[in-house]
């Protein structure tokens with residue numbers, strides 16, 4: 001186990017593909033095969049038709065140069081189409097800029113319980129806030145063990161089973177059909 005004081009925290013440079021791959025390889029150990037931190041070209045494709053959205057933000061913890069933790073947040077791109085159906089592009093962009101979705105987060109098993117996860121979330125929140133976000137939301141699976149109590153400790157509201165955060169009046173879709181709990185937090189309220 002590493003001395004928590006020897007852990008360095010940084011934000012991932014999205015243009016640094018080597019670091020991007022390193023963080024993806026780390027997160028895939030805990031979250032399956034899905035790409036966790038999308039390369040910029042894929043993000044540009046996803047947000048096609050609605051330019052000017054914030055880039056993904058990823059906080060990384062390293063010990064002795066190795067990645068021991070990472071957390072990543074996206075603009076909730078799955079809401080682009082429903083929002084554009086209901087709102088004009090400027091209003092849709094405003095809603096999407098204000099909300100960030102936790103996509104993946106993990107700390108190496110041997111480094112848990114040292115405060116690394118808390119620090120990763122705080123760094124991520126600060127960077128998202130700097131980019132215009134006022135709230136964060138996500139969904140924590142029950143397996144292999146429920147992680148929503150971690151978000152609760154960090155001041156997040158834990159939603160009831162089957163409940164989902166409303167984004168611009170639209171259910172975020174995170175949760176239904178999956179075992180776990182949604183969580184969210186307004187960054188401006190402390």
Ligand SMILES: CC(C)(COP(=O)(O)OP(=O)(O)OC[C@H]1O[C@@H](n2cnc3c(N)ncnc32)[C@H](O)[C@@H]1OP(=O)(O)O)[C@@H](O)C(=O)NCCC(=O)NCCS
Pocket residue numbers: 030103104105106107108111112113114115116117118119139140141145146147148149150153154
């Ligand atoms: C959830 C996870 C990221 C927490 O990371 P961590 O570095 O161990 O968390 P911290 O040490 O910063 O803990 C912060 C606080 O949350 C509490 N906490 C952490 N994990 C917890 C859990 N699973 N259940 C209850 N409380 C938890 C800690 O006790 C600590 O409480 P404190 O305020 O009393 O000090 C880590 O356990 C993990 O990687 N789990 C597997 C992957 C995962 O579930 N990811 C999240 C869902 S996407």
